[in-house]
Amino acid sequence: MKIRRLLTDEVTADGLTVCEREIEFDFPLHWHEFYEIEYVLQGEAEFIINDKKYLAQKNSLFFITPVDFQEIVIKKGPLKVINVMFDGSWIDKELGTIIGTAAFLENYPQEKPNMLFEEYKFRRSLWKFSCRQILNLILADMCRIKGISGETVSMDFIRSEQIYLQKHFFEDITLEAAAARAGFSPNYFSRLFHEETGKTFIKYLSDLRVAHAALLAEHTSRSVNHICEQCGFKNPAHFMRLFKKTYGVTVLQYRKKMRSERKEKIIEQDKKL
Numbered sequence: 001m002k003i004r005r006l007l008t009d010e011v012t013a014d015g016l017t018v019c020e021r022e023i024e025f026d027f028p029l030h031w032h033e034f035y036e037i038e039y040v041l042q043g044e045a046e047f048i049i050n051d052k053k054y055l056a057q058k059n060s061l062f063f064i065t066p067v068d069f070q071e072i073v074i075k076k077g078p079l080k081v082i083n084v085m086f087d088g089s090w091i092d093k094e095l096g097t098i099i100g101t102a103a104f105l106e107n108y109p110q111e112k113p114n115m116l117f118e119e120y121k122f123r124r125s126l127w128k129f130s131c132r133q134i135l136n137l138i139l140a141d142m143c144r145i146k147g148i149s150g151e152t153v154s155m156d157f158i159r160s161e162q163i164y165l166q167k168h169f170f171e172d173i174t175l176e177a178a179a180a181r182a183g184f185s186p187n188y189f190s191r192l193f194h195e196e197t198g199k200t201f202i203k204y205l206s207d208l209r210v211a212h213a214a215l216l217a218e219h220t221s222r223s224v225n226h227i228c229e230q231c232g233f234k235n236p237a238h239f240m241r242l243f244k245k246t247y248g249v250t251v252l253q254y255r256k257k258m259r260s261e262r263k264e265k266i267i268e269q270d271k272k273l
Contacts, residue, residue, distance in 0.1 A: 015087040016131060018120035023079040027072035029219050034087050036070075037138065038062040039113040043079035045072050047104075050215065054104045061108040063142055067166065068102045069215055082113045084135065092136045095143065100163035103142050112138050157182040158196040162204075169208040170232040175201050209233060210246050217251050218258040224251045 015034075023045070038047075040060040047054045047062055048071040056062065056072075056079065064070055072079070088096065116134040119127050161178055178201060179189035193201045209231040216227045225236050233239035240251065247254050 014128075015089050016120070016128075016135075017083075017085045018117050018131070019083050020117065021081060021083050023072060023074065023081065024077050026074055027070075029069060029071040031066070031069050032064075032085075033066050034085050035066065035091070036062075036064045036086075037082075037084040037113075038064070039082040039084075039108070039110075041080040041082065041110075043074070044076035045074050045079045047072055049102050049104075059107050059110060061105040061113070061138075061142070063099075063103040063105075063139075065100070065102055065167070067169075067212065069219060082117050084113075084116065086135065090132055090135055091139065095136060095139050097160050097163060098143055099139060100166040103146055105142060105145055108141070112141070158193055161193070162197070165205055165208055169205060169212065170230060173205060173232070205232075206242060207246075210243055213239070213243060213251070214247065214254060217255045218262075227251065 020041070023043075029048075038056070038061070040056050040058055042058055043056075045056040047056045049062070049064065049068055051069075054060075054062070091099065112134055116131060116138070119130045119134060124130075161182060164178075164181070165173065175190060176186050178193075179186040182189055184192070190201055193199075193204070197204055199207070213227050213231045213233075216222060216230065220227075222230070224240065228236045228239040231239075233242075243251050243254070249257060
């Protein structure tokens with residue numbers, strides 16, 4: 001199965017695009033380097049995000065980050081949505097320290113998505129300012145509904161670092177740099193991180209990388225070396241040992257196993273129809 005990664009400059013020149021679109025057919029598995037909001041106006045579909053299934057219907061809102069895999073299966077089409085694609089520069093700094101993973105909201109009011117669409121469509125004076133404010137109000141609503149407190153997170157440097165790692169795990173990250181962001185010595189930061197998360201900093205980072213490698217192995221045909229590089233590992237041999245220790249099989253065996261299981265599920269579903 002081929003999987004496409006959409007790039008920011010393929011969809012927007014300003015770092016932001018807001019449009020209405022109709023999705024008539026299933027949208028294949030993909031991921032992208034920008035953030036995305038899908039607000040459902042009509043129709044019904046199954047959104048599959050990181051292999052978890054959600055029912056998309058009127059007033060559903062989905063928030064997808066650059067590390068999430070997404071697939072859309074149409075149930076009652078066409079699916080009409082307000083689609084918002086934006087890079088990290090459009091997110092308020094404080095919200096940027098809070099938002100770390102994909103989110104799904106049911107029955108989200110249509111007023112703000114409509115306002116954002118109208119501002120972007122007509123581009124009156126100060127449209128960028130207005131779009132930024134409305135977009136961040138939507139994101140703030142999402143955080144409130146999900147029970148994420150900006151006041152709590154802003155004082156919790158461990159949680160802030162976890163969110164940072166979610167966004168940057170594929171980069172060259174060191175314990176020393178993480179400690180410097182928190183304003184502590186590496187030893188003290190490492191001890192606090194372990195007490196809070198139950199894992200060492202290195203183990204936490206490795207687990208994120210290996211989990212993403214598993215998604216790439218299952219949903220793409222990329223080589224082991226390519227997956228290793230994309231997930232932030234520098235040593236392919238170390239990556240392969242770590243992957244096998246985590247999943248009990250090699251990367252290629254894992255790919256074959258997961259695809260076989262997926263095929264069996266499809267056959268079982270077809271038998272029930």
